[in-house]
Amino acid sequence: MTEAQKDNTKAPIRKPKAESYDISRSDETLTLAKDLANFIKENKLTTSVQGKEFVNVEGWQYAGSRLGIVPIVDHVINMSTDSEIKYQAKVTLFDLRSQHTVGAGFAICSNKEQGKKFYQEFAIASMAQTRAIGKAYRNILAWIIRAAGYEPTPAEEMEYGGNTPDVRPQPVATEPAPMKAVVTEQPAPAVAEPLAPAASNPAYATAQQKEEIIRLLNHPVVTRQEKTKMLLNINKLDQERATQAIANLKKTIDDRENGQVAA
Template structure:
């Protein structure tokens, strides 16, 4: 990264479009080298999606790190816990510069094969990972694109922070997450992040 541009940015000086592009291009170049060495990506359908570690690297380039604000349970109409959602903020010099809310349901890959406390812990952990990846994507997708990667985090493509596969047959393209059906639910649905509303799968 050009030292002069970095210093000006830290001083709060508004960068020109050319300077912004030069800065992002340098970050993209460094990112490609790191991603290839660490293999922190997933290849789905011939396209490369960055995992959370790669997004954290972009954050580090910009002196930004993630902090979890809260994690809370998600319940169905019967009051049964079906997963967790988390809010993660991006912090820079003690100030919030971005953030996102994302859920992780017990039906997702991160929770498969787990039961009891382990299932709850896996869901809480994955929800934080999903939210962190999305927060970075919302701030720095342009860097990933310049590096030749897809702007959607790998975690959003498969519902797991490690080894996620292709979205399930009950996939919501609008909100980019899986529908689920549990307990007394009449059909497949998912909660819309950041709201109390639900999205129902069309029959």
């Protein structure tokens, strides 16, 4: 036998078989937890929130794949409105060994969330699916992630900027301001006095003028809208404008009464 023939008779080199685990056996899943902890640490698949480590969806997928459990996106629903981009996704988990569905998860994502104001629509839809995958795995594998030493909530569910306590500034004590004398305005005289040419403050309408305006506004031919508008501004009228308002009201009433008689 030649040397070439001897080489051909050598046993073929076998590749190491990938190890898988059975979720129904606790001893195997605990071994998976140790393997998972190393994998997550080596690949930096966590997000730190307030000092706690939350596993990214890739870590959850790795745990599921070692158990032969894969995610399937059932649907993605567009729940958007004119003012909001919003999507809902549902994911089911399929066990390749038993050929059965073993879990499911729902999730939503919206551009109203903190930090997502300028996300495009495809990114919102994609994040909804990513969250649903993490949620589905979390529903059945949370204890394995906890055994691996991490928080049992997918990192994608955490609001990184919204979990900090609301710190309100303490009020600063200030010394009370010194009391000042309050000057009260003298009531307008019943009889209008002539205004000085250089007077800066106008003389407001007298009580008699206001009473006359109100009496005229109660006339049936004056509309409710006209009455409301005048009453809202009656305290802003000076004596001159009050006189004009009275004259205008009288003229309007006369014109409308004459018009009704003619009709």
